[in-house]
Amino acid sequence: MNNVSICGADIGNITSIFLGDKSNDALIVESRIEKYSIIKELGDNEIFETDDKWIVNQGEFKNEHLKFEKDNFFDLLYYGLAKVSKYNRIKLVLGIPAGQYNEYGEVLKALVKQNNMKKITIGSGKNKVTRTIYIEDVAIRPEGYGIKNLKSVNKAQIEAKSLIVDIGGGTTDISIFNEKNKFVDGESLDIGLLELYHNVKKYISMKYCKISLEDAKKVFDGEIKMINIKDYSFLKDFQDAFMNKLLNEFKGSFPSAASCNLILAGGGANTGDEYFKKEYPQTILVDDITVNARAFRLMGLKKWQK
Helix, strand or coil, rough: EEECCEEEEEEEECCEEEECCCCCCEEEEEEECCCCCCCCHHCCCCEEEEEEEEECCCCCCCCCCHHHHHHCCHHHHHHHHHHCCCCCEEEEEEEEHHHHHHHHHHHHHHHHHCCCCEEEEEECCCCEECCCCCCCCEEEEEEEHHHHHHHHHHCCCCCEEEEEECCCCCCCCEECCCCCEEEEEEEEEECCHHHHHHHHHHHHHHCCCCCHHHHHHHHHCCCCCCCCCCCCCCHHHHHHHHHHHHHHHHHHHHHHHHHHHEEEEEECCCHHHHHHHHHHCEEECCCCCCCHHHHHHHHHHHCCCC
16 A cells, blocks of 8 residues: 555563564564663663653563553554554554453454554664654454464364464463354453463562562573572473463363364463473464464455555
């Protein structure tokens, strides 16, 4: 479309992912921002300004059942859109947990339309860029909805029901498709990776030293080491406990899952892969965390591109 960018956005409680027309590469940022201060300018994280001035990938994770009620939701959304779009006019496909789609899909759509324009400045000094982003149209789709069309899930059995299990930060969302590959319903389990990271934080803080939730995540992911911890085997114990709880809730909600295609996705897909495959050998792993944003943009191209 002339002078209009079509974008897909997947805003989670831990990670937010955006895809537009600037590049084939998705933008991946942590779903946290922190108020700007001069001392923070010395770091490597990008600065942007909307109604306030922010630092990307700093601050605390905000875990809300309805992610669009987070106080940083629209700042994250406009930052991501400004980074991935060529044009200021945008048509957007935005995700919502499958279990919330029926009740809150139209609520989110109306909220975006009420907040459809924002001036944003990215960077500082001579390199800063100021734009006014206008979302002229938005479509809301269930998270996991588009994954069914990916080539990576072609080995799923045809004429069988399918469950797409998206292990996220605050919830685990299940999209349900019938034997004709049509979306029929969704459900959200109130268990996500932030619970796992919180348990790791609590243990380290009690046994070794005080640690933030954000650093506990990095310890679990192997991104940082602590010099006073020599044995990290406790991380596997917490992972086992978390996945046993998640699987127990999943089996209670989906007792017929053994008869369905099961596709595992989301930020926790790799964490849960061996556990799901042990219980459900038909599990197909989709370990690309950008798949929702990519699927949403493809839906947008199909919907709006002439």
